[in-house]
Amino acid sequence: MKYDYLIVGAGLFGSIFAYEAGKRGKKCLVIDKRSHIAGNIYTNKIEDINVHQYGAHIFHTSNEKVWSYIQQFAKFNRYTNSPVAVYKEELYNLPFNMNTFHQLWKVNSPAQAKEMIQKQIKESGITNPKNLEEQAISLVGKDIYEKLIKGYTQKQWGQSAKELPSFIIKRLPVRFTYDNNYFNDLYQGIPIGGYTQMIEKMLKDSEIRLNTDYFENREELYSLADKIVFTGMIDEFYNYQFGTLEYRSLSFESEVLEEENHQGNAVVNFTEYEIPYTRIIEHKHFEFGTQPKTVITREYPKTWTKGDEPYYPVNNEKNNKMYEQYKELAQKEETVIFGGRLAEYKYYDMHHVIEQALTCIEQEFD
Template identity: 65%
Template sequence: MSTYKYDYLIVGSGLFGAVYAYMAKQKGKKCLVIDRRSHTGGNIYCENVNGINVHKYGAHIFHTNDKGIWDFVNQFVEFNRYTNSPIANFKGELFNLPFNMNTFYQLWKVKTPEEARAKIAEQVKELGLSEPQNLEEQALSMVGGDIYQKLIKGYTEKQWGRAATDLPSFIIKRLPLRFTYDNNYFNDKYQGIPIGGYNKLTEGLLEGIEVKTACDFFEDRAYWSSLAEMTVYTGKIDEFYDYRFGELNYRSLDFEHAILEIENYQGNAVVNYTEREVPYTRIIEHKHFEFGTQPTTVITKEYPSEYALGKEPYYPINDEGNTELFRKYSALAVKEEKVIFGGRLAEYRYYDMHQVIGSALKSARETIV
């Protein structure tokens, strides 16, 4: 008979932790979920403002080709038919994203795929870049000067806080060019937004499970660890090991939210600002995720920033140095007999929502006995 109060302590109530807790409960396990924030849900948390579900930590648009994952999330909340079709604003000119026939018409007035391909090929040939040495050269060799200068360069430099010539070429492994008049950003078969916001998904996953918020695992890790036979850790892997090999690098984000006394600010959920001189990368108008008709609206300007302790780590910088550093931490993690690591921070990788759910389901199936 176990002397522990819980079978699992789950550190972090984001998607990985919430899915793992749900799966453990289905197997009859007793779980305690703790989170250092004052709410559950991690970065998918929504705050209701004037009846609008505001994506507090940036836009989250669910998309997947995996029917099993789609069916899994739809157990907890119904998803609407939202289709991501962002707009790019470059010095007041508007372009459709992703790069498609609408974009090419807006750039060059070409009307057929043949004309568009020829225009891109002509620009690429003029540049003569046979062996790209950095992100700028890689992008230019794929899409030519016009698309790069108007829709990639400024946005990318803001995102990474560095000149495109100082960024490695592998960051842009591929730039999808679509020679159809289709503004659907994702190719995935299933996409949408939970009706009523992402909190309904989190609440459904954590229903009947004990949860404590505003609890920092590291303030008394010995106590928290003593409560359960196993710990599922979804935080930063370098923090778990007291940064013994050094800190992993991230990019962070700052958000500027505003309530506007108008019904409709920009007519689209996502508008990217691709010129370098505009300090934010995009403006989100949250009501459009759920086709809202409220008399007011809420917008969020998203500013990329350098990560520092105390800020939220959003995007891992998976360059050679960080990858090698993560390998050292990962080598320690695989030796742990009482700790399961999972999620974007513990695995030091960028995850879309369906990917982190898939990772949590796989981990749960392999480790819950």
């Protein structure tokens, strides 16, 4: 059978493309090397709880077009992301706001908090930050850096903050209001029933082949369709001819607990370096669950090597330069469309992926 499009990757980008192409009467074959659809937003039911298998995914956007588009596939609840940070048994609210400053310094007014931050910035004497540590201290002072940024960042990147470039932290959002809502976006929530059923609706008119590696079956698959939509790693597509792009990866350790409520919040960050994981996710709180048991997941950052799941592109000068060479090749392709975070070597939130997919659809069809 001949298809109009072979879509490599059943994640958000590929699934939206398949849905929109199907609406226009096109035949799509969607393949994925994993045993499930939905990519990294895959949710799996355990103890009647929708478990975010690849880390917490909280939908948020200020783009009304994106929000109204995604509503056709799921009803969203009113979940608001308000993570808590733990540092040596001390609890702090995130993002940095008046609650955090009161917990740190017992200050009650914005003026007192600003004064304390400015005093610490001045005491640091840093005028030209040379690394991430100096950049962070020059933005928020020593206390916030030491307790809430240093250890977490070093775990996340696998390097000392003194060795990391200052541009990683261009700014640190500081709020002088008592507001624990992590995102500033107008719309926010979790799809009721999880993300997987949302992707199922997008793929309802496509043929799906799971456990299918594009690179192992490249010749056969290539002949099946007029065009390819590729959402995997762009350097792998071109056989790493300019080198291997770098990523940070994650590993997850999940556990079912015989208790109703383990930590009282969906996301708790652990900011001290000595604790190896960066956060614990308690999945039931994303959907206000009242199940008798709970499922928690510890998230461990790790160095990426080929074969690991790539999560965060390391967008330093060397990698960005290498990506531009791959991008140049991609732009010359007439029968291949590249899309999504791996193909574009860019960290995208879900709403960004939807924006990119809809733009791609417009260019391809409209």
